[in-house]
Every structure is written in structure tokens, then in C-alpha cells.
Amino acid sequence: MRRSWIQTIGLLTFMLITIALTTGCSKTIAISGEQADDFHDRIEQDYPAIEKTTLTFEPLTFHMTHVLKEPLDEKEKAKLFEDSRRFLMSDRFDEEIIQSPKIAKYFSSGHPNFVVVFRTENPDSISRFELRANNEKNADPVYRQWYYAEDDEALGEPYVEENK
Amino acid sequence: MATAAKEDYALTVEASQQRFVPVDIGSGTYSYGGDQEWWKPINPTKYDRGCGPVAAANLTTYLAKITNPSAYRNLYSGVATSKNDFMAHMDVMYSYIDPGAFGETSVPDFASSIEKYAKDKNVKLSGVRDNSAFTLDNTAAYIKKGLSLNSPVATLNLSKFTDYIYEWHWMTITKYYRDINDNRWIAVSTWGDRRSINYRTHFEAITRLQSFGGGFMYFK
Numbered sequence: 001m002r003r004s005w006i007q008t009i010g011l012l013t014f015m016l017i018t019i020a021l022t023t024g025c026s027k028t029i030a031i032s033g034e035q036a037d038d039f040h041d042r043i044e045q046d047y048p049a050i051e052k053t054t055l056t057f058e059p060l061t062f063h064m065t066h067v068l069k070e071p072l073d074e075k076e077k078a079k080l081f082e083d084s085r086r087f088l089m090s091d092r093f094d095e096e097i098i099q100s101p102k103i104a105k106y107f108s109s110g111h112p113n114f115v116v117v118f119r120t121e122n123p124d125s126i127s128r129f130e131l132r133a134n135n136e137k138n139a140d141p142v143y144r145q146w147y148y149a150e151d152d153e154a155l156g157e158p159y160v161e162e163n164k
Numbered sequence: 165m166a167t168a169a170k171e172d173y174a175l176t177v178e179a180s181q182q183r184f185v186p187v188d189i190g191s192g193t194y195s196y197g198g199d200q201e202w203w204k205p206i207n208p209t210k211y212d213r214g215c216g217p218v219a220a221a222n223l224t225t226y227l228a229k230i231t232n233p234s235a236y237r238n239l240y241s242g243v244a245t246s247k248n249d250f251m252a253h254m255d256v257m258y259s260y261i262d263p264g265a266f267g268e269t270s271v272p273d274f275a276s277s278i279e280k281y282a283k284d285k286n287v288k289l290s291g292v293r294d295n296s297a298f299t300l301d302n303t304a305a306y307i308k309k310g311l312s313l314n315s316p317v318a319t320l321n322l323s324k325f326t327d328y329i330y331e332w333h334w335m336t337i338t339k340y341y342r343d344i345n346d347n348r349w350i351a352v353s354t355w356g357d358r359r360s361i362n363y364r365t366h367f368e369a370i371t372r373l374q375s376f377g378g379g380f381m382y383f384k
Contacts, residue, residue: 001294001306002271002320002379003370024213024267025333026200058211059329059355061201105329110357117205128205134193135357144190148205 029103031055031062035096039087047072047080059106061113062088068120077118081129084116085145089131110135111142125150168346173311174339177230184316184338184353185225188245197222197336198254199356202247210258215334215354216268217258219318220278222336222353223383225253227289231314238285257281268334271320271379278383291381300367303380304348307340310382319352322376323369330354330361331369337380 036055043066044050051067064084072080087093097103098112111133119126130146177183186194198221200214210217221240228240242249261268261277268274275291282289292310296302310317317337324332330352339351340363348363370378 001296001298001303001381003298003375003377024263024265025215026212027329058201058204060357061204063204108360113201115205126205132190132193134190136193139193144193146190 027059029057031057031097033096035092043080043083046083047076049076050080057103057112060110061115063115063117064088065117065119068118071120071125072118077127080118081116085114085129085131088114088116167344168342170344171308171340171342173308173341174351175226175230175311175316176314177226178338178351182358184336184358185222185229185250186245187247187250187356189247189356194245195356196358197353197356198250201355202251203254210255213263213265213267214254214258216263216274216320217254217261219334219336220257220261220274220281221250221254223316223318224257224278224281225250226316227383236287236289238287239282239289267332269320269322269376271318271381274318274320274334275381275383282383289383291383298371298379300364303367304340304342304363306380306382307337307350310380311337311340313382313384315382315384316353317380317382319366319380320378321366321370322378323372323374324376325374326369326372328365328369330359330366335359 032055040053043053047066049068049070049072051069053067054063054065056063056065066080066084098107103112113133114131115128116130117126117128127150128148130148131143132146133143134141175184183194183196185197187198189195198218200211200218203210203214224236224239225244227236228238229244240253242253260281261274268277275293279290292306294302294306307317318334319337320334321328321330322332333354335352335354337350337352338358340348341350342348350361350363350366352359352361369375
């Protein structure tokens with residue numbers, strides 16, 4: 001069962017809107033502002049291997065992607081992840097970003113997920129930490145951390161449990 | 165003010181457990197259907213275009229595991245709750261639907277792709293076409309028919325540049341509810357989550373002037 005849009009929309013409107021559209025059915029909201037800029041500056045100073053860091057929200061998940069000039073060893077990745085996690089789960093991030101109208105409208109209840117990605121220009125060199133929320137009532141812990149190694153396209157392994 | 169008839173139609177597993185295609189996304193945590201975001205770190209293109217294939221994966225998995233396993237088993241042979249298996253199924257659905265740069269924007273094409281997949285799996289399955297006028301009551305009746313058969317209903321909304329957060333998006337309807345004051349709600353699977361949406365809002369988003377349309381499709 002479908003609605004025929006040809007009957008109700010002029011061709012010109014169709015063409016104009018088509019040109020304006022650039023994506024499929026995903027939504028990506030770039031996270032910017034003083035807080036994010038401060039974090040980017042600090043993290044790029046502390047980790048010279050970072051070429052750039054991007055932060056986006058795709059319902060219902062925040063993605064922080066660290067593009068690396070050169071690969072990091074596992075210990076460095078864990079440290080960078082901890083810094084990133086601390087930022088993403090800070091009270092300030094919650095108040096200024098998660099509770100902002102453009103993000104909060106996606107959550108009538110529940111918590112966002114967080115994914116921290118490490119990648120180099122080599123498309124095979126992608127690893128990531130994930131903080132997945134359990135939104136069931138009285139969930140404990142609310143978040144579980146998972147790590148996906150570079151060559152691992154399967155399920156990751158539990159990393160550390162988080163109660164926050 | 166006249167009262168409306170109360171109506172409550174839901175898939176059986178939604179009605180009994182408020183679950184739908186539960187995929188294990190971590191120890192003890194289950195999604196409510198698939199999530200295109202799972203593609204994001206490994207395949208951004210599939211993430212960008214993948215809501216139709218996810219809806220297709222939801223429908224075929226539910227039909228195979230719950231609605232009628234003896235008839236539809238071949239539609240999904242993976243482990244019901246395995247994320248690896250379900251993502252492999254999402255990939256298969258993606259290859260059949262083959263969404264373009266704007267995603268899958270055609271309800272008939274979506275139906276044909278699933279029918280082709282079912283045929284290749286030796287399963288007799290057809291999308292239920294309905295050419296009646298696209299009105300609030302007729303579309304609600306269509307959804308209720310699908311849910312009465314324990315068949316999930318895919319919905320596409322091609323509105324754009326609105327405040328409605330489910331615009332330009334495929335979702336899977338698992339429940340329809342109407343109270344005596346004629347408030348109508350649907351429960352949907354989207355982004356791996358269960359969402360409750362005012363049905364008038366959804367219908368009006370599809371039919372508003374600035375919308376490219378959309379529609380509904382269930383299979384039997």
C-alpha cells in the first residue's frame with residue numbers, strides 16, 4: 001500500500017529537493033562547539049599520531065573517530081580510549097550535548113551508545129571500542145564495554161563493565 | 165463527543181514479551197530488531213542506505229522464526245539472537261534490495277526484492293498489495309490485517325526537512341493501538357530500538373505536501 005507522490009508533487013519541486021538531498025536514510029549530526037573543540041585540541045596535542053578526530057551522532061549512537069597517521073599499539077589505544085570515554089561520559093558532555101534539543105529529541109527514555117573508532121588510511125586498519133547501553137528497566141550495569149580488534153569482524157570481547 | 169472503538173493489534177511476541185527479533189548486542193542486552201548503525205564502523209555506505217534492508221531482515225527473520233517456521237523457515241537459517249548471523253542476513257537483504265544513493269525509495273521495489281529472495285529460497289511469499297485510497301483509516305486497516313496474521317508491517321516515510329525524526333526512513337511496525345478517544349499509536353522497530361509513535365503524526369508525515377510519499381507492506 002503506497003501513496004503516489006507523482007500526483008501531488010510538481011516535477012520542479014521534485015528536482016529541487018532531489019538536488020538538495022545528499023544521503024540515504026541515515027542521519028548524521030556533527031557535534032561541534034567549544035567543548036568538542038577543546039577536547040580535539042587537547043587530544044591531538046597529547047597524541048601526535050592523531051591526524052584528526054571527528055565526533056558525530058547517528059541515532060542512537062555517538063561515534064568518535066580518531067584518524068591516525070600511524071597505527072597505535074594496543075596499550076596506546078586503550079589509553080586514548082580511556083581519555084575519549086572520560087570525555088564522552090562526562091557530566092558536561094551529558095548536559096551540553098546529550099541533553100541539547102537536537103540530540104535529546106531522539107531519546108524519550110534510555111541512554112545513547114558510544115563507539116570510539118581508530119583508523120588509518122589503510123581501510124583494513126580499523127579497530128574500535130563500543131559502550132553499548134542496556135535500556136531495560138533496572139539494568140545493571142547500564143553500559144558494557146566491548147573491544148573489536150582490527151581483524152575482528154565478529155563479536156568483540158567484554159572489556160570492562162561500567163556502572164555509570 | 166462520540167467514542168471510538170478501542171483496538172489493540174500486535175505481533176505475538178510483542179504482545180507477550182514486548183520483544184521483536186531480539187539480537188544479542190552484549191551479554192544480556194538485546195536489541196528490538198536490527199540496527200543499520202551496526203554497519204557504521206565497517207561499511208558507512210551500507211549504514212547510509214541500510215534502513216530498507218534492515219526492515220527486510222526484520223520481516224524475514226520474524227516470519228521464519230515466529231510466524232510460520234514450517235512455511236518460512238528458509239527465509240532465515242541463522243541463530244535467532246546471534247548478531248553475527250543477523251548481520252550476515254542484513255548483508256544478504258542489502259544485496260537483494262540494492263539501495264541507491266537515496267536508499268530504497270520504492271515500496272513496490274522493496275516488495276519485489278523480498279519476493280525474489282523468497283523465491284530463491286524456495287519459499288512462497290508475496291507482498292500484500294492494496295490499491296484502496298491512501299487514507300488514515302484504510303492504512304490503519306491494512307496494518308491491522310498484517311498484524312492479525314502475525315506478519316510485521318514495513319513502513320516507508322519519504323518526508324524530508326521536517327521536525328519528525330523518522331523522516332526518509334524505513335521502519336517495522338509491530339503494534340497498532342487505538343483508544344476510545346481515537347488516539348492511535350504504533351510501536352515500531354527502528355535503530356534497534358522499540359519506539360512508540362503517534363500514528364496520525366506518521367501518516368501525516370507521509371501525506372504532507374512536501375513529502376515524496378511512502379507506504380506500507382506486509383507479506384504472507
